[in-house]
Amino acid sequence: MTTGAWICLLSPLLGALLITLGGTRLSRRGAAYLSTASCFVAFAGALVSFAALLGKSGGDRHHVSTAWTWIQAGTYRSGFEVLVDPLSVMMMLIVSGVGALIVAYSIGYMDGDGEERRYFAYMSLFVFSMLLLVQGGNLILLLAGWGMVGLSSYLLIGFWHERPSAIAAAKKAFVMNAIGDAAMALALFLLIQKTGTLSFGALDAVHSSSVANLVALGLLGGAIAKSAQLPLHTWLPDAMEGPTPVSALIHAATMVTAGVYLIVRTHVIFEQAPKVQDLAAGLGAATLLLAGLIALVQVDIKRVIAYSTMSQIGYMFVGVGVGAYANGMFHLMTHAFFKALLFMAAGMVIHALAGEQDMRRMGGLRELMPRVRLAFLIGSLALVGIFPFAGFFSKDSILAAAMDRGAYGYILWVAGLAGTFLTGLYTFRMFYLVFGGERGAFVREHFHELGRGLVVVSMAVPVAVLTVLSVIGGWLQWAPFWHPVETWLQTVAEPLVSPTNWQEAVSSVVALALGLAGMGVAWMVYGARRWAVPSAPFWQRTLERKFYFDELYDTVFYRPAVWTAHALANWVERPLILGSGPEIGTETRDLGGLFARLQTGMIRTYALAIASSLAVLAIVFVAVK
Amino acid sequence: MLLASAGNVLVWAVWMGAAFACLGSGIAVVSFSNPFFSALALIGNLASLAVLYLLLSAEFVAAAQVLVYGGAVMVMFLFVIGYIGPRQDSPWAGGPSWQVVGAVLAAGALFVEIVVVVGLKASGSLAHQAKIDSSFGSPSQIGRLFLTDHLLAFEVTSIVLLVAAVGGVILGHHSRRESAAGARALGVRETRPGQ
């Protein structure tokens, strides 16, 4: 079964390498097919591992396969190893499965771009990196995968590198991720110092509370940077500069969920540092409210979905923060389905309108793109959490778990419910703005059918598959009645809370009601146009400026750094270093000129020098003797 | 004993004469303005040195000195001086002002140093002379040494002589173009050997 895991891991890498080495010998379409095939092969490998693991009994589900010893220094040893256990197999399936569908979608979406080979090489690289992250058998490999997904994200956000906004967004994403990476690295250093190893077993050791708090804090820092939670969240909306499939894969389904995976994987440490775990839950709750509010005023369709992602990951953080690991992972899975679906459907809309992303220019696409509208609708319903679509089962169980947590948990519960209302509101605001109403002038001028060729098929089939999954994906677990996901993950992460059936029922009913209420309000304002949009200019401004986080970071971090750089350039570099260069040159030249004067060319002078030195040396020899 | 001391006095007298001749001719070499006279003075220097070598039981070297130095090297010098033609320059003129002072100081310092050291050691290691037998300095001994203990020096010296001979030929080689140019400058037709 570890063979399947190796195939899963290495197949996208092979794809990336072949595309890179093939260069222009490979046609653009060929590169696309190669990348897609490698992802499907990876999915097959993941299935093989899954099947093998199913065949084993519960306790026997932890297998490590080491390829070679990667680092060995003194007593510290790290191997290049993959870990096959229920958690990693679940992530492998999600990453490779959804990844394969999105890469297939890209064949049609990126058709005609001109730089498709680079794109597909980067996509394969990303899939490999993410698989390395989830399959890594020790923390060092996890960190390696962590860094590489950050790199792939940077490369893909800045894919259209002629746009300055894209480059700026890529830099922003990378820098913020680097802050998180630094925090994680510090945590790992501390672990090495205390335990001398970075295997997952190192986390099991009992640490003093201060050490556990520091390590957990560092890991949490990495998680919130990667998952775009408060306070390191500002990079995610800007990351929408990348192509839509990139947003779907990296910034919805897989990379941003790496933080959740990390917390589940290292939950032992978090349980030793309960304050930090509560902090994680609190940050998640704050993020979900903040993102939901900001999403209400966004006009770019992709940014609405991005803030929605931020908000849903906040839910996942709440889930793992209270100790409901399986619920968090289950929501991760369903979220991957419907969020990718929403992005891809939005991508089809954007393609049909010749690249336009501003929702104020859309509208009235109801008859023009009926099937896309259906997919979008199903995705939205799943997102809001309406029975029987996917989100209902996963999100509500998180809320119920929060109820079981105690007083703090109730605060999280209330926040989560408010978030549900907001989710309904902004999601259907987006839906009605895009598909409802009359056809505007822009739509009449620019809309064009997507046609029937391979391009459309490659886009339509993954959308269809994900639509089906968004409908039935949630039926995998309904907490009060059947919970295979929880059982599956029990050997890896024992949940800390177990909500009663009554709590589940209450949460589900209230959340459902609020979600429908949000939908209703959205319909009244944007759908039927019966109510006017309330005007509250202060709140409007604040939300549009995203609660001034960007300005805050600019003032606190960016400006001082720039000022320091300018000061150093003016006061240190220019006078001392740049000035001394020519000075050294002139000094040397003058010294050389001085020495050149010794070379008169007159033999007699040279002979005199020799005779004088001989006289001196004779004295020296005699004196020394 | 008297005859021994008489022999000693004779040796001293010969030594004094030869030494002063040596020193005087040395000063003469560097003082004359006409190089021809300088060369002649050098011949005198070489002869007096040969006498000194004889006093030091180096008969073969003395003979070689006269034959090689006096008979070959000085002859070559005189040839070249004759070829170059008359040339007289004031001996101590020209050059930077500190050259004269520096030269005198340096040479003087060297001389004084050596004399002082010799004087210091005169009663020590320079007092005991080795005992030598009658074949010391004879051609047979020199020949034996050259061909046994110092064979390498012998061979290398011969190679150096060969190189010098080749060098001399090359330096003296009269290229056709040069001679043609020279002849044209003088306005005569270039003559070739045999014409």
Next chain:
Amino acid sequence: MLVRSVSERHAPANESWKPMLGPSVAWYLCVAAFLFATGALGVLLRRNPLIVLLSLEIMLNGGNLALIGYARHLGDGAGQIFAIAVMAIAASEVVVGLGLVVAMNRKHLTLDVDRLNTLRG
């Protein structure tokens, strides 16, 4: 030679060594030092290259004298061998030096070491 016959007449018959009559080695070394210094003065102060070469010969001869003196003092024939080698080297050097002077003359250069200074820095 006069010296040898005198010493042989008065030396014991069964001994075959020669004493050194006359000045000790120190005197010879002083003469050699004077020759060396004189030659150095000539090299440093004369401008005619021929005279410079002659002065070089004087220096070399001074060195030879010192060598021969030490050979007698230490009873080792190597000094004389060395002196003969020095003579050979001096001869070669004179060949090349004079060749250069002749070549300079042929190119109508001034025979003045102060003027021949194009190898300057």
